[in-house]
Amino acid sequence: MGLFSFIKDAGAKVFGIGKTTAEEAAEKAADAMAAKLKSEEAAAKKLEETISDLGLEVENLNVHISDDKATITGAAFDQATKEKVVLVVGNSNGIATVDDQMTVENPEPEAQFHTVVSGDTLGKIAKNYYGNAMKYPVIFEANKPMLKNPDLIYPGQVLRIPALD
Template sequence: MGLFSFIKDAGAKIFGIGKVDAEDAIEVAVEELKLEKAAVNKLRETIVGLQLQIEHLNIFIDGDIAVVTGLASDQATKEKVILVVGNSKGISIVDDQMTIEHKEPEAQFYTVVSGDTLGKIAKEFYDDAMKYSVIFDANKPMLTDPDKIYPGQLIRIPVID
């Protein structure tokens, strides 16, 4: 897949605090490393908690860039992992270096804008607003309610026949 851009300040907060106001550059660097390690641990917990099947998951965060490696069970799982990581506050780019066991068509990604609903998005992509459930199902378990999407969030739009 490659690089995916996200809105850095949208999404779930994974970093414990904002900018560190320390005068000593070494202390700042150490604190940033601690935050990045904590963020990686939180992302791993989230991915495991969502029961996304990926072997040898590794996430490396450097500033606002996250590199993700591992072996996903399928294309949908791979895309969901990208979304979990990228839809985290503080991450603006996900470098997808994952592989998959079973090759499948790639879904499109769509950035939610103000006023969007899953029905409106389904109408745009499938010419049928009632296919909102296809998009909702494709984004489970990250989405728990079809009405709980937010501007800046990236979601999967799967290929349908």
């Protein structure tokens, strides 16, 4: 009879053994999606724990991550807490955008936000926003407990700049 040629990855496997290439691809895609969702859920839980560990009071806090977007819900104690929670989540690796859907129990004016660039110092930022470099402790205090040292800020980090009283 001779030698016959076939397309090796086409069609179903003989006697139901194995899967077609399309079935294998669909299974791999489903497995990858499940792993991604599990990873996003774990990252969200870790952020919720971090927020709690930092002593930021948010009732019914929920962080949901989808791709590089985080959505935060809950009731923050005050505006400063709300803004700090947004910064904790937004300054995390892998997060590009934060959808803040939190409410505030004790409303107050919103702070401005500043993205640190190379060469920035808290003094330089204070000079820019307040006209006085010696007001840098206001910015440092507004970003505690995320900042541990006023000299340790990095490019790309986003900081709260509260209004002066």
